[in-house]
Amino acid sequence: MPTLLDGKKVASDIKQEISTRVDELKSQGRRAPNLAIIIVGDDGASHTYVNGKIAACKSVGFDFTLMHFASTISEEKLMKHVENLNSDDDIDGFIVQLPLPEHISVERVTESIKPEKDVDGFTNQNFGSIVSKNQLIMPATPFGVMELLRRYDVETEGKHCVIVGASRLVGAPLGMMMTEEGRATVTLCHKYTQDLASHTKNADILIVAVGKPGLISEEMVKEGAVVVDVGTTRVVDNSRKSGFRLSGDVDFATVSEKASFITPVPGGVGPMTIASLLLNTLKAYEDQHS
Structure with a gap:
């Protein structure tokens, strides 16, 4: 059986470390970090994610500021709120929960966030710093993947890492991080890649x-590979109270028979x-307060 890359356990360890640091700050008479969250509209999945972030803030002793706007808010009004958060010294970082309504430019809103407060790591300045010697705030999901591998002592140097999915949020920055920090040889695959299996079968780290449930099957993975499944898709499941279950991009049941390490979905x-x-x-x- 493979070693389970238990993100839930590692995240719990990290939260405990952060909580200890917050206690130290408070004992020095300093305030707790304050995270602001902007959410626009009533997308169910977005509200679930935001509730999870608020619960996480509470668990480590962070302050948080929630700003919920109707889906009809204009781009200009939203930009004004972003500017206010940029200049508010009591807000250390903030996120604008995606997706946004179609009439609002995600790129324009994202780029208007001050890089030092961009805790999602989405701005061009933070994104570009991945390949600099002075890394700024790293994109959250790729950072999480790298930290998970590090805490399980998964060797990346000199390994062949194949990443399937080249999005700006995950695949592209993760490819750079695996090259820069991981010192791996990286192959980045995407929807235009021909014969995907010929690449995935050669991966030491896949x-x-x-976001395609069951995309990666057993025959696409080599024996002993490290498999990290970032995909999370809601699949209809009437046997569940919620009416759905979360499914990853990897067929966990069969691929886990071959992998040396593997992440579950969820968790x-x-x-x-x-x-x-x-x-x-x-x-x-x-x-900002050093």
Whole structure:
């Protein structure tokens, strides 16, 4: 059986470390870090994610500020709120929960966030710093994947890492991080890649972030590979009270027979993303108040 890369356990350890640091800050007479969250509209999944982030803030002793706007808010009004958070010294970091309504430009809103308060790590300045010697705030999910591998002592140097999915949020930054920090040889696959299996079968470390349940089957993975499943998709399941279950991009039942390490879904990368968001908020706080 493979070793389970238990993101839930590691995230819990990280939260305990952050909580200890917050207690230290308070004992020095300093305030707790404050994370602001902007959510627009009433997308069910977005509210679930935001509730998870609020619960995480509470668990480590962070302050939080929730700003909920109707889906009809204009882009200009939303931008004004972003500007206010940029200039508010009591807010250390903030996120704008995606997706946004179609009439609002995600790129324009994201780029208007001050990089030092961009705890999602989405701005061009933070994104570009991945390949610099002075890394700023790292994108939360890729940061979480790297931290998970590090805490399980998964060797990355000199390994062949294949990443399936080249999105700006996960695959692209993770490819750079695996090259820069992991010192791995990276193959980045995407929807235009031909004969995907010919690449995945050669991976020492296979990371999949597409959002297609069961995309990676047993025959696409080599014996002993490290498999990280970032994909999380809601699949209809009437046997569940919620009416759905979460499914990853990897066929866990069969692939786990061949892998040396593997992440579960849920309980793998998901909790690490929120833990990374908390680490980024703490970093933003300490960088701005050092």
